Amino acid sequence: MVETDLTCPRCGDSVAAPSVWSSSWRCAKHGDVHPLRQVRSLSPEGLAGLLRNAVVPVMLPWPLPGGWLLTGFAAAGDDGFDPGAGFPDRSPHAQVEFGNHEFPLWHVDAPARAAFAGEVMGTWLWILLWPDTAGTLLVEPMRLLDLRDPGQELDLPFGARSPRLPGETG
Numbered sequence: 001m002v003e004t005d006l007t008c009p010r011c012g013d014s015v016a017a018p019s020v021w022s023s024s025w026r027c028a029k030h031g032d033v034h035p036l037r038q039v040r041s042l043s044p045e046g047l048a049g050l051l052r053n054a055v056v057p058v059m060l061p062w063p064l065p066g067g068w069l070l071t072g073f074a075a076a077g078d079d080g081f082d083p084g085a086g087f088p089d090r091s092p093h094a095q096v097e098f099g100n101h102e103f104p105l106w107h108v109d110a111p112a113r114a115a116f117a118g119e120v121m122g123t124w125l126w127i128l129l130w131p132d133t134a135g136t137l138l139v140e141p142m143r144l145l146d147l148r149d150p151g152q153e154l155d156l157p158f159g160a161r162s163p164r165l166p167g168e169t170g
């Protein structure tokens, strides 16, 4: 069994387990949430465990931009965050390619990072980049793969765990 940490997918704070008072996981700020489960095993085996239980695409930019490493992954059982009012009333700011199609993304205000959101194959896709200037990576459409798709023999370069993922205390 892969060990996990459970946190709020919106703020990264720890969540209270279901109890006799509530059948849901609860965040003190956001109420009932589907907790984010960070997979601790940053390895092909940990990724395989994530993929076995995934019911939505597990997107990865591929080929990875030069110098990029796979430094973490996590899962949450939510319907997806709504990016907010007025979305997408304006022209898209970026695009991703998936399955020979291009999908528009919109910039979403977020502190100290570049955040983009859009819908790909009926599922919300969020791309978060650090620092905020890394948003220039999306000047050109980013090609994505769904790691659940069979027949992909990818030699994924695993790196050290990213401290950016919620649930990481380091």
Ligand SMILES: [Zn+2]
Binding pocket: 008, 009, 010, 011, 012, 013, 027, 028, 029, 030
């Ligand atoms: Zn929260």
